[in-house]
Amino acid sequence: MRYELTIGLRYTRAKKRGAGRNRFISFISMISMLGITLGVAALIVVLSVMNGFQKELRTRILGVASHVEISGAGDELANWRETLAAVGKHPGVIAAAPYVQQQGLLTMGSEVKGVMVRGIEPKAEEGVADFEQHMKRGHLADLKPGEFGIVLGSDLAHGLQVITGDKVTLIAPQGLVTPAAVLPRLKQFRVVGVFEVGMYEYDSGLALIDISDARALYRMGDSVSGVRLKVDDLFEAPRIARELLRYLDADTFVTDWTRSHANFFRAVAIEKNMMFLILLLIVAVAAFNIVSTLVMAVTDKQADIAILRTLGASPASIMQIFIVQGVLIGTAGLVAGVGLGVALALNIDTVVPFIERVIGMQFLAKDVYYITELPSDLHWRDVAVITSVSFVLTLLATLYPSWRASRINPAEALRYE
Secondary structure, three states, X not given: OOXXXXXXXXXXXXXXXXOHHHHHHHHHHHHHHHXXXXXXXXXXXXXXXXXXXXXXXXXXXXXXXXXXXXXXXXXXXXOHHHHHHHHOOOOOEEEEEEEEEEEEEEEEOOEEEEEEEEEEOHHHHHHHOOHHHHEEEOOXXXXXXXXXXXXXXXXXXXXXXXXXXXXXXEEEEEEEEOXXXXXXXXXXXXXXXXXXXXXXXXXXXXXXXXXXXXXXHOOOOOOEOXXXXXXXXXXXXXXXXXXXXXXXXXXXXXXXXXXXXXXXXXXHHHHHHHHHHHHHHHHHHHHHHXXXXXXXXXXXXXXXXXXXXXXXXXXXXXXXXXXXXXXXXXXXXXXXXXXXXXXXXXXXHHHHHHHHHHHOOOOOOOOOOOOOOOOOOOOHHHHHHHHHHHHHHXXXXXXXXXXXXXXXXXXXXXXXX
């Protein structure tokens, strides 16, 4: 073992019967180590929870929206059957379904709600969306051609004060032109189901009907609004959308989920990055506490440094001794922080309920939040980045005190010894 490492290890440990100054320096070292541990653990846990929220929201959004959408000019796609056959040739597409999407007004008694009406083929829709998993009452299969059934979001049903079996009136924006006036087009629908996906946008403003009824109501003939696709890897959706252009006509438009919800996911990503920078400051403060620890250690060990210099130790060796001391403090805190953070992130579904029971308070109340449990999604890449950045901060904190130690003049340091 090199003597620089041996001396650095010895300086890191406090003697049981050493001077009070030595014990105080060791105490400051422990505080620095604890600060790094808590900072690194907090970083790992918070980023894991942010990843979990991002994954949960993405899952809920894409359970209703689609990975890729193909639409036609003027919101009508006449050759949709050929489009379905063409996109089916791409190996990344695993399901496709036509849809009709138009606006409307739903009325029940004195209640009126503006809605987005989506006409679907129930069996095909199950391949591209997860509505069936979120049905509170009824099933998508209850939507049958010609029976004019309707499935409502839970908040929309609550706002209209309807339950399954009730009848609501759907008013289409396309009116009937008569010699006397333009009359609104009305049709009664029977509520056959209610879904709840946990996204207010859909639960309060989306209504599902059979695609044949939608085409009849909105006078679209044999056309549809577009085709919704599900791909095997949702993160490859932008690439697949670009590749699909080769299979389609020039007058069709292709968009993917990253564009349709770009602002939302960009905001989540920015929030995650800002949380990383803010929490990294905790680690930086703890790491630079090592500076004060080493400065006091250098001041206390001036005589030792002078003796080592007179025995032939070079300034570089003196620097290495105190770098070893600082790095050992930082590495110990870093290892403990990574272990604690990973353990908490992997078991947050157990830890958080325990804390809630102890303090008697629920962090995410069911009557306020749709997501009532803290989700966690640990990414080892995040752990590696946190570990690397924290280690670099620790190493940087050792440089100035170590450089000062290497500049000590042996004659000056031993003058009053």
